[in-house]
Amino acid sequence: MAMKLTTHQQEMLDGKLGDTKKFCMEKLVDFGEAIEAKEMVDLVLVLNCCPIYSNDRQNPETKKKLEMYDLGHSPLYDPIFAMKDAHVADDTGTQCGNDPYLAQFDKVEEKGYPWNFELPGKGSFKVDPEMVTGLKAGYDKLTEHGWLNWMSCQPQVNTCIPKMGEYCASSESSAAAYINTILGARTNRESPINTVYAAYTGCLPKYGTHLDENRAAKCIVELDDETRDNMQGAGDWAALGACLAEKAENRIMAVLNLPKKMGPTATKQIVSACSPGMNDPIMHLMGYTPESPTLEAAFKGKMPKNPERFTVTMDDVVEMFRHINNIAPAPGPERAKPVDIVIFGCPVATFEEVREVARLVKGRKVKPGVMLWVQTDTANYHMAHHYGDAQIIEEAGGKIFHQTCMCMNPVRHYPQGITIATDSFKYVKLGGGFGMAWIFGNPPALVNAAVTGVFTPSARWDYFAKPRHDRLASEKERPLYSQPFVD
Amino acid sequence: MDEKIVLTGIARSKGKAAGEAAVNRQRMGWAFNHVGNEDGIVLVPGADLQGKSIIGKVVVYPTVMGSTTGAISLYYKCTQSHHGPAAIICQKVHDIDISGAIAGGIPAIDALDQDPIVTIKTGDWVEIDAPKVGQKATVTITRKG
Numbered sequence: 001m002a003m004k005l006t007t008h009q010q011e012m013l014d015g016k017l018g019d020t021k022k023f024c025m026e027k028l029v030d031f032g033e034a035i036e037a038k039e040m041v042d043l044v045l046v047l048n049c050c051p052i053y054s055n056d057r058q059n060p061e062t063k064k065k066l067e068m069y070d071l072g073h074s075p076l077y078d079p080i081f082a083m084k085d086a087h088v089a090d091d092t093g094t095q096c097g098n099d100p101y102l103a104q105f106d107k108v109e110e111k112g113y114p115w116n117f118e119l120p121g122k123g124s125f126k127v128d129p130e131m132v133t134g135l136k137a138g139y140d141k142l143t144e145h146g147w148l149n150w151m152s153c154q155p156q157v158n159t160c161i162p163k164m165g166e167y168c169a170s171s172e173s174s175a176a177a178y179i180n181t182i183l184g185a186r187t188n189r190e191s192p193i194n195t196v197y198a199a200y201t202g203c204l205p206k207y208g209t210h211l212d213e214n215r216a217a218k219c220i221v222e223l224d225d226e227t228r229d230n231m232q233g234a235g236d237w238a239a240l241g242a243c244l245a246e247k248a249e250n251r252i253m254a255v256l257n258l259p260k261k262m263g264p265t266a267t268k269q270i271v272s273a274c275s276p277g278m279n280d281p282i283m284h285l286m287g288y289t290p291e292s293p294t295l296e297a298a299f300k301g302k303m304p305k306n307p308e309r310f311t312v313t314m315d316d317v318v319e320m321f322r323h324i325n326n327i328a329p330a331p332g333p334e335r336a337k338p339v340d341i342v343i344f345g346c347p348v349a350t351f352e353e354v355r356e357v358a359r360l361v362k363g364r365k366v367k368p369g370v371m372l373w374v375q376t377d378t379a380n381y382h383m384a385h386h387y388g389d390a391q392i393i394e395e396a397g398g399k400i401f402h403q404t405c406m407c408m409n410p411v412r413h414y415p416q417g418i419t420i421a422t423d424s425f426k427y428v429k430l431g432g433g434f435g436m437a438w439i440f441g442n443p444p445a446l447v448n449a450a451v452t453g454v455f456t457p458s459a460r461w462d463y464f465a466k467p468r469h470d471r472l473a474s475e476k477e478r479p480l481y482s483q484p485f486v487d
Numbered sequence: 488m489d490e491k492i493v494l495t496g497i498a499r500s501k502g503k504a505a506g507e508a509a510v511n512r513q514r515m516g517w518a519f520n521h522v523g524n525e526d527g528i529v530l531v532p533g534a535d536l537q538g539k540s541i542i543g544k545v546v547v548y549p550t551v552m553g554s555t556t557g558a559i560s561l562y563y564k565c566t567q568s569h570h571g572p573a574a575i576i577c578q579k580v581h582d583i584d585i586s587g588a589i590a591g592g593i594p595a596i597d598a599l600d601q602d603p604i605v606t607i608k609t610g611d612w613v614e615i616d617a618p619k620v621g622q623k624a625t626v627t628i629t630r631k632g
Contacts, residue, residue, distance in 0.1 A: 033621065034500065034585055034589060035499075071556045072567070190555060191555060191559075191587065193562060207582065412519065412520070431520065433537075
């Protein structure tokens, strides 16, 4: 065996620390050999997806439902659930938790949520109760095994925060990109097969973006000043992330001339472009990425004399909005496209995003027959209730919820032909092939769509959609830069 | 007369397999939103294979795109729903797909001596012999004359 193991890792492999650890170590060693790893790393965080437990997967009815709802991961847990000594490696400092999935457990029967709703004249959806029961059973088993109940795709923002230089195994791409880019800890976009085994052993072959040489920037992407000064709204940040990924053509990039202040929403939205837009879960956001105080550091000491350099302009961002809106284009008039569902929070909404929706919808009413959904994590869900934002959203006719990811995966089974509006590039990419139309916009325009039932481009969009020359000419007559834009 | 081309590459997941080639020139993944777990149909908008079944095919594509759930969905399609490919060939098999192919028990090959996207055509018959991970694998392509 080529991989060098520590005494503890060898003891796990030899079965001295129980059947489960031996089983999982064997799988990890197999993978390590395939990718020619030389050693393993100790993990502080494992993020994976909760299984749908079933004691009869081959029952034809159950099998059919599992094929509708399971991501494919659940059978991996079956041998572990059959072992009596299964417990995650929390005793050696590895915290393990899961992504959100089908539904909020305590509201499964309530209507108007992503797991149970009706769109008059268009159809309805209700998640299969057997699958929710199976998910809860899987969740309970994981809890017994020491998994933490965060059910969030962004635990690294507020729940389990790794520090610079620590190793993680995140099968959630957007979390992986945030962990590498913003926190300076190290993770691959990990295979959810490996994360099952890594949870019980606390270790993983060292490879990919664990290694310095695979974290190095290969090119530079620079924002022009107009772009730097005009990013506002989760849609903008997501589109900017998509532009960065596109410019760098699936290579790791160093990003220059970013705004001086980018909060958790901005950074989360930018880096979440990594799953739909690029394969390596790291960007060197100069001024933000801890391991990259200089360009030389971003290139890991190997910066070429003239690195490839690209520029992102507002025209690029506008073009990206058009591109995302054309992946599964919504029907209807250009300035009044009917919407059925408006969803915020992929990756799960920060408290800042929850509050923004509450502010925008306060005192207004969501149009009957339209869904306004705010998808967030457990911490922000309870904060929003504590501080009143949830009540504002609900009084307007919207819903806020946690433990749920609409694209993991109820959306596959939603009525065909409906239109969903979002500020998530990732959601449009994930759901673009399922037969629904998708609209991509910024929160103010999206809330307006929920209230009026139609998506109308904002004044800000109209301004930036003009060719640069016309837009700058119009500045002379009516300087928009000095005014707050009204979407 | 049939034309035969023999390529060599590196096995990232071992095994023997044979099947009709299905070539996708764009990056693709194996997650449920890219290839249906329940029917093996490619869903990716704009992909060369969109709307086509990959069941039992040797799927050829540049490298991965999209969700890490591609690993588990590949495993699921190969071992549970039996709607998976016979093998995968890439310019570079990404770690996500290596993991899915190993768990799914199908060969995964890359580092071929010719670009597989160019050399292999949809409809070719492809046989793979990949006895050991990290070692030489043989890909034999038969094209109907």
